[in-house]
Amino acid sequence: MAVSPLHPAAPVRPPAARLDVEDLSLQFGGVKALDGIELHVEPGSITALIGPNGAGKTSAFNSISGFYKPKTGRVLLDGQDITGVPARDRAKLGLARTFQNIALFRGMTVLDNIKLGRHAHLTTGVFDAFLYWGKARREEMELRAEIERDVIDFLELDHIRNVPVAILPYGLQKKVELARALAMRPRILMLDEPVAGMNREETEDMARAILDVRDEWGVTVLLVEHDMGMVMDISDRVCVLNFGRRIAAGTPAEVRANPDVIKAYLGGSGDPRKGADPAAVSEVA
């Protein structure tokens, strides 16, 4: 794991995790949102989940982070089956996520938002705080120092740390959400459309931040994104969904050349699944 010379006291971070999704299916009433999705995310890689609108990207994302209960299939974190683990406990296992529509705690400052990212890892809990006043305080101070150093300075948010998040421009709010996820000391970072609605400059800034996070924190990144340029630039692997099924997976170059993917995006005739055997395509992965 790379340790920046700027941060000599950087704590030992938990190693990047591997994520495997096997045969994941999700149903809303009669609608099959996901149909037997396979996804394998290598430790320390940046993997993108792409697909046209309604392809099931966010459904897959929410199933992996524990917000939806899949009908069948398994989610494995470093080989451990976490399919039945509630979202809040997945946070403790090192799975951090951001949301497509910014989900910050409005009315709080940037610093409070980021500090809440560490909630899951503090050893003094809701009730202990009454009993171990001193310990809780000490933890609070250490936490603050660590977050200042590792997250706020790292993402260059120091000038806005005491600003209420609600008044920040969109791009910065997205970055604060990333910061909150980083404060969770994730082993897997899941980003739901990190650059949606951003201009070019903001997009480049965010892409750089994601690459820095991966390189310096050595964390595995799984992202959903519509911005193809950004996805192809920073991803190691790309997985393409359409109509709830995986139609392709591989390196950006492989996926770009895949006829099913082209058809799905440019609108071929009818059901893109008819074009080729999806199993054959997925062998590429």
Place this chain on the structure above:
Amino acid sequence: MAIEFIDIVETSLAGLGTGSLMALTGVAFVIIYKATKVINLAIGEMLMIGAFVFYGFSAGLALPIWASVPATLVVAALIGGVIERTMIRPLLKDNPVSVFMVTIGLTSVLIGVVELVWSAEPRRLPEFLPQQPVLIGDAFIPSKTAYSFLIASAVMAVLITVFAFWRGGIALRATATDRAAASSVGIDVPGVFSFSWMLAATVAALAGILVGSVGGISSAMGLFGLSVFVVVIVGGLDSILGALIAGLFIGWLEAMVGRFLGGEFKLLATFSILLIVLVVRPYGLFGTHEIERL
């Protein structure tokens, strides 16, 4: 001078005494609103059932005071937990108006339970506060009012300190702001819901014991909740400090108006304040700006 200074002082102190109980109940309301965004119209009835449980322990079972107060608070916390688990949590995903309506139903349920067990007859709580009236300078304050004020103030001081410095206080706010985001950072959202209802029920029961020790108890004492709604609307639905200040102010104002203008002007004064606040600062004096309208 027609109005004597001592009269003003005594009336003010008595008003602050009632006000502190409104403030304490207001704090119970705010705890629930802060963490769960539920407007709990049954707060007055939660206060009432607390008072009756205390009556049951102290008069019915004749337990000593040091046993019946803690026992009441424990039972109240359980009642709060059961209400949350059975009536509020199942509606978590529904529209806030449904939850609000459920709390209206809850008032009737709680009144019904109390009347079934203890009948609708008003009762007196056993005397447990010192009887000796308190003198501040020349001002005479009934002992129950004075001790209620002290107890309520102490409890509120603890709650305000805890919510200001304890990290869990922020977790409560986070849960109220965005449940999905809260669980994504590992906050136990259902736990926060249970905790806030149990804590609020406990605080309300304590207020009920104090209100009942001053004025007796009856199944209609939940009406005290009406003044409390004015308090929390004036103070801001999500501000503990606001509930405290507004509670003391409304209590003081009602006492002064009642004493010097006549009892019939009390509610006029209270609701005029409410009207002015709603027009000028609809989110309350200390509340967060973006409170949704129901």
